[in-house]
Amino acid sequence: xxxxxxxxxxxxxxxxxxxxxxxxxxxxxxxxxxxxxxxxxxxxxxxxxxxxxxxxxxxxxxxxxxxxxxxxxxxxxxxxxxxxxxxxxxxxxxxxxxxxxxxxxxxxxxxxxxxxxxxxx
Amino acid sequence: xxxxxxxxxxxxxxxxxxxxxxxxxxxxxxxxxxxxxxxxxxxxxxxxxxxxxxxxxxxxxxxxxxxxxxxxxxxxxxxxxxxxxxxxxxxxxxxxxxxxxxxxxxxxxxxxxxxxxxxxxxxxxxxxxxxxxxxxx
Numbered sequence: 001x002x003x004x005x006x007x008x009x010x011x012x013x014x015x016x017x018x019x020x021x022x023x024x025x026x027x028x029x030x031x032x033x034x035x036x037x038x039x040x041x042x043x044x045x046x047x048x049x050x051x052x053x054x055x056x057x058x059x060x061x062x063x064x065x066x067x068x069x070x071x072x073x074x075x076x077x078x079x080x081x082x083x084x085x086x087x088x089x090x091x092x093x094x095x096x097x098x099x100x101x102x103x104x105x106x107x108x109x110x111x112x113x114x115x116x117x118x119x120x121x
Numbered sequence: 122x123x124x125x126x127x128x129x130x131x132x133x134x135x136x137x138x139x140x141x142x143x144x145x146x147x148x149x150x151x152x153x154x155x156x157x158x159x160x161x162x163x164x165x166x167x168x169x170x171x172x173x174x175x176x177x178x179x180x181x182x183x184x185x186x187x188x189x190x191x192x193x194x195x196x197x198x199x200x201x202x203x204x205x206x207x208x209x210x211x212x213x214x215x216x217x218x219x220x221x222x223x224x225x226x227x228x229x230x231x232x233x234x235x236x237x238x239x240x241x242x243x244x245x246x247x248x249x250x251x252x253x254x255x256x257x258x
Contacts, residue, residue: 066157070149078142085138085184093131097138104142 002051003116006109009044013105016041020099030086030095038098041105042079048109049076063118071115075108127186128193128249136245139238140180146231147173147223154222162217168207169222175200176223179242186249194246201239204228208236 016037023034052072062068082101086094111119129137151170159166175196182193208227211218218225228235 064153064157066153070153074145074149077145081141082138085134085141089130089134091131091134093134096135100135100138100142 003113005051006048006113009041009048010106010109012037012044013041013102013109017099017102017106020095020102024092024095024099027092028095029090029092030098034095034098035083038079038083038102041102042076045076045079045105048112049073062116064115067119068112068115071108071112075105075112078104078108128183128190128246129186133183133186133245133249136242137180137184139234140176140183140242143223143231143235143238144173144176144180147176150223165218165222168203168224172200172203172207172223175203183242183246187251190246190249190251194243197239197242197246200235201243204235204239 016034019037020030020034023030049072052068056065078101082097082104086097086101127133147169151166151173154166154169179193179196179200182189182196186193204224204227207218207222207224211222211225223231223235227233
């Protein structure tokens with residue numbers, strides 16, 4: 001796994017989360033720039049999946065293949081599902097929901113990196 | 122008109138989002154544990170799966186609101202009892218829990234959120250209880 005890339009993904013997600021929480025503190029509904037940032041993080045996550053699969057195909061192996069794949073694929077779900085739930089009822093809470101979804105991404109990516117380096121679960 | 126609130130509106134939506142993340146985390150973890158090494162610690166991994174089911178039920182019930190209020194309350198109560206019981210067991214009988222579950226050491230591996238979450242959940246459910254909403258009307 002290219003750790004530098006995954007760290008970049010995690011930092012981008014974290015910054016997006018901070019932006020979301022800042023917006024909710026100012027009582028704002030999610031705006032286009034915030035949703036665009038979410039989209040960018042999701043694209044980076046897809047790129048991470050592609051890199052992960054290419055490395056696996058090349059014969060490299062993480063600490064636990066099942067856990068690694070669970071995180072690799074699982075972290076793709078969080079933002080789309082979170083955004084759908086957030087936008088179904090537009091209120092100040094929508095922005096907080098987006099922030100929480102973004103916050104889950106760096107946690108999952110950091111676990112992904114740990115698992116790649118040998119952690120078993 | 123007094124605001125009639127279901128557990129699935131306003132701040133409740135934030136709660137559902139956090140529950141959903143824990144449902145995903147617990148389900149994936151239990152799935153991997155049971156799929157790859159269930160024989161190593163059947164009790165711990167069985168409880169891991171139980172925790173996952175509780176999170177999934179709580180998430181769905183909180184998200185549905187209204188008639189699902191009782192289901193949500195039951196799920197959050199079981200969750201609170203579960204995290205307290207498993208948390209205590211995992212400290213006194215470490216051998217039975219060779220690997221972390223969501224509720225090990227009161228959810229230490231998850232910043233103790235599993236311990237705080239059911240408390241916030243039950244508080245929110247009290248605020249949105251059907252009886253109270255009738256009063257609010």
